[in-house]
Amino acid sequence: MMDFLKPSLSPDVIVIIVALGIGLLIGLERERRKGEGPGRSPAGLRTFAAASLAGAVSVMIGGKGLLALVTAGIMAMTAIAYLRSRSDDPGLTSEIALILTVLLGGLATQRPLLAAGVAVILAILLAGRAALHDFVRKVxxxxxxxxxxxxxxxxxxxxxxxxxxxxxxxxxxxxxxxxxxxxxxxxxxxxxxxxxxxxxxxxxxxxxxxxxxxxxxxxxxxxxxxxxxxxxxxxxxxxxxxxxxxxxxxxxxxxxxxxxxxxxxxxxxxxxxxxxxxxxxxxxxxxxxxxxxxxxxxxxxxxxxxxxxxxxxxxxxxxxxxxxxxxxxxxxxxxxxxxxxxxxxxxxxxxxxxxxxxxxxxxxxxxxxxxxxxxxxxxxxxxxxxxxxxxxxxxxxxxxxxxxxxxxxxxxxxxxxxxxxxxxxxx
Structure with missing residues (x-):
C-alpha cells in the first residue's frame, strides 16, 4: 500500500541529477563573469556542469581512486588554462571553484544533500564578490x-x-x-x-x-x-x-x-x-x-x-x-x-x-x-x-x-x- 511513496527514480539517477544541478548552479554564476573576447575565462556554464558530472561518474565507476585521478587531471588542465590566459585579473576564484565542483560532484554520490548545500554556499560566495569586497575594504x-x-x-x-x-x-x-x-x-x-x-x-x-x-x-x-x-x-x-x-x-x-x-x-x-x-x-x-x-x-x-x-x-x-x-x-x-x-x-x-x-x-x-x-x-x-x-x-x-x-x-x-x-x- 505504501509503494506509491517510494521514489520512482533509481539512486544513480538521483545522484546524476544532483551533480548536474550543482554544476549548473555554480556554472550559472561563473558564466555571468566569464567575459568575452580573448581575455574571457575558459570555464563557464557547460564546463562547470561537465566537471561536476565527471566527479560523480568517476566515483560511480572507479571509486575514490578514480575521483582523485580525474581531479588531478582537471587541476592540470586548469593550471594550463590559467597560464595561457591573457586576462589582467590574477585571481584564482574560478579555477578553485572548478576543482571544488568536481569534488562536490563526487560527494553527491554519497551525501547528496550535503553536496548540494555546499554548492549553494559556494554560489552565494561567488555571487557576493562585490558586496564582500566593499564590506572588507570600505566598511x-x-x-x-x-x-x-x-x-x-x-x-x-x-x-x-x-x-x-x-x-x-x-x-x-x-x-x-x-x-x-x-x-x-x-x-x-x-x-x-x-x-x-x-x-x-x-x-x-x-x-x-x-x-x-x-x-x-x-x-x-x-x-x-x-x-x-x-x-x-x-x-x-x-x-x-x-x-x-x-x-x-x-x-x-x-x-x-x-x-x-x-x-x-x-x-x-x-x-x-x-x-x-x-x-x-x-x-x-x-x-x-x-x-x-x-x-x-x-x-x-x-x-x-x-x-x-x-x-x-x-x-x-x-x-x-x-x-x-x-x-x-x-x-x-x-x-x-x-x-x-x-x-x-x-x-x-x-x-x-x-x-x-x-x-x-x-x-x-x-x-x-x-x-x-x-x-x-x-x-x-x-x-x-x-x-x-x-x-x-x-x-x-x-x-x-x-x-x-x-x-x-x-x-x-x-x-x-x-x-x-x-x-x-x-x-
Whole structure:
C-alpha cells in the first residue's frame, strides 16, 4: 500500500541529477563573469556542469581512486588554462571553484544533500564578490579586522588547548571556564560595537551608551560625563546613555551567570529583573528628554573590544576566584562577602563569576551566592558614582546618581522582598 511513496527514480539517477544541478548552479554564476573576447575565462556554464558530472561518474565507476585521478587531471588542465590566459585579473576564484565542483560532484554520490548545500554556499560566495569586497575594504576598519582575527584565535585556537579541570590554589581555577567568560565578554563587546556601527549618530547617546556598556559601563559613564561637561545641551542624552549602560551591565551579568551556573542565575532572577527594569525606566525618561535636546550626536567608535581589558579580566577573575576561595576557607561566608564587595569596586562580573563558580562546584548554595553578587554590584555602583561626578561634574552627577541608587535599591528589594513576604505569610 505504501509503494506509491517510494521514489520512482533509481539512486544513480538521483545522484546524476544532483551533480548536474550543482554544476549548473555554480556554472550559472561563473558564466555571468566569464567575459568575452580573448581575455574571457575558459570555464563557464557547460564546463562547470561537465566537471561536476565527471566527479560523480568517476566515483560511480572507479571509486575514490578514480575521483582523485580525474581531479588531478582537471587541476592540470586548469593550471594550463590559467597560464595561457591573457586576462589582467590574477585571481584564482574560478579555477578553485572548478576543482571544488568536481569534488562536490563526487560527494553527491554519497551525501547528496550535503553536496548540494555546499554548492549553494559556494554560489552565494561567488555571487557576493562585490558586496564582500566593499564590506572588507570600505566598511571594516583595519582595527576591526584585527579584532576579528584576535577573537577567532581566542575561540578556535586558545580555547581548545586549555584544560577543563580545577587547578591552582584551593582548586579554584578552571582555565577553560575562565577563558569562556573572556570570550563571552569579547563577543558582547563586539556586538555592542556592531550596534553602534549600524545605528550611527542617529541612534543618539542613549543607544550608544547601552551598546558601549557591554564593553565597560564605568568607562561609558566616564565618557558620557565628559561629553555632558563639554556640551551641556547634551546633558539629558548623556545621562540616558550612562544609565542605560547599567542595563548592559545587568544583561552581561545574566549572560556570564548563565554560562557559569544556571542555579545561581535562577536565584538572582527577581533581583536582576528589578534592577534592569529600574535602569530601563530611568534611562527611558532621560532618553525622551535627550531626544528633545538633540537629534544626533557624534560617536567615537574605537575598537570592537579591548584585548588588554579581556586579559586583565582573566587575571582579575583568577585572582578573585583564589581570594574568594581562600577567604571562605579561612572565615566562612563572611570572607566570601568581603572579597566580592572589594572586587566589585573594579568590576561586577569577576566576583559574580567567582561566586557562581563556588556554587557550581557545590562549595556554597546558589541562594548563598545572591548576597555576595549583589554586594559586588553595589560597590561597583559606588565606583560609577565617583566616576560620574568626577567626569561630568555636579549637574551630571545629580541626574545620574538617583538612577544608580534606584537600580541598586530595586535589586536588593527584589532579593529581600520575597523573604519578607514569606515571613509575613508564615505569621
Amino acid at each position: 571594516l576598519s583595519e582595527d576591526e579586522v584585527k579584532d576579528g582575527l584576535i577573537f577567532a584565535a581566542a575561540t578556535l585556537v586558545v580555547l581548545p588547548l586549555l584544560p577543563d579541570r580545577s587547578v591552582g590554589p584551593y582548586g579554584a581555577l578552571n582555565p577553560r571556564a575562565i577563558w569562556i567568560i573572556v570570550i563571552l565578554v569579547m563577543a558582547i563587546g563586539a556586538a555592542g560595537h556592531v550596534a553602534i556601527r549600524l545605528l550611527g549618530a542617529r541612534g543618539g547617546l542613549a543607544i550608544s551608551g547601552f551598546a558601549s556598556g557591554f564593553v565597560s559601563s564605568t568607562a561609558t559613564i566616564g565618557a558620557m560625563g565628559a561629553r555632558a561637561r563639554k556640551a551641556p545641551e547634551l546633558l539629558g542624552a548623556a545621562t540616558a546613555g550612562a544609565t542605560l549602560s547599567t542595563v548592559a551591565t545587568i544583561v552581561q551579568l545574566v549572560a556570564v551567570l548563565a554560562a557559569t551556573n544556571l542555579a545561581t542565575l535562577r536565584s538572582l532572577t527577581i533581583p536582576l529583573l528589578c534592577a534592569g527594569a529600574a535602569a530601563g525606566l530611568y534611562g527611558a525618561i532621560f532618553t525622551v528628554k535627550g531626544m528633545r535636546e538633540t537629534s544626533a550626536a557624534e560617536l567615537q567608535l574605537g575598537r570592537a573590544f579591548s584585548l588588554p581589558s579581556a586579559l586583565l579580566l582573566a587575571l582579575t577573575l583568577s585572582g578573585v576566584l583564589v581570594l574568594a576561595a581562600g577567604l571562605r576557607d579561612a572565615f566562612g561566608e563572611i570572607g566570601l562577602l568581603v572579597s566580592a564587595a572589594v572586587a566589585g569596586l573594579a568590576d561586577t562580573h569577576s566576583p559574580a563569576v567567582a561566586t557562581a563558580t563556588l556554587a557550581a562546584s557545590g562549595k556554597i548554595n546558589s541562594a548563598d551566592a545572591v548576597t555576595p553578587i549583589l554586594a559586588a554590584l553595589s560597590t561597583n555602583t559606588l565606583s560609577k558614582i565617583v566616576v560620574g561626578w568626577v567626569s561630568g561634574g555636579r549637574s551630571f552627577a545629580l541626574r545620574l546618581i538617583p538612577g544608580l541608587v534606584l537600580v541598586i535599591a530595586a535589586a536588593w528589594a527584589g532579593a529581600v522582598g520575597p523573604d519578607v513576604a514569606h515571613q509575613m505569610f508564615r505569621r
